Amino acid sequence: MYVCSCFGITEQQVKQHAEDGASTPRQIASACKAGTDCGSCVRRIQSLLGRGACPRRELADRGRPVLSAVDGQDGLDGLEEAA
Ligand code: FES
Numbered sequence: 001m002y003v004c005s006c007f008g009i010t011e012q013q014v015k016q017h018a019e020d021g022a023s024t025p026r027q028i029a030s031a032c033k034a035g036t037d038c039g040s041c042v043r044r045i046q047s048l049l050g051r052g053a054c055p056r057r058e059l060a061d062r063g064r065p066v067l068s069a070v071d072g073q074d075g076l077d078g079l080e081e082a083a
Contacts, residue, residue: 003044006037014048023049 003011009032017031025045029035035042 004034004041007033009034014045018049
């Protein structure tokens, strides 16, 4: 089943990247681009990764404003910075 239709990434591929060490949607995006186009799959990727992938926690750990960042359009705020 596809998780990211923009890049044709399946649930199995996301799980494989997670097993290989990706623990956040950003790291999944770095591995296979999933979530970097329309962004509609990011929540699904987060749910596949589990609680550790919570973007609020990740942003809070970096001292970023939590609610304003999470309320963004696609949940990928800051993704470009890491690329
Ligand atoms: S469905 Fe994944 S970026 Fe569009």
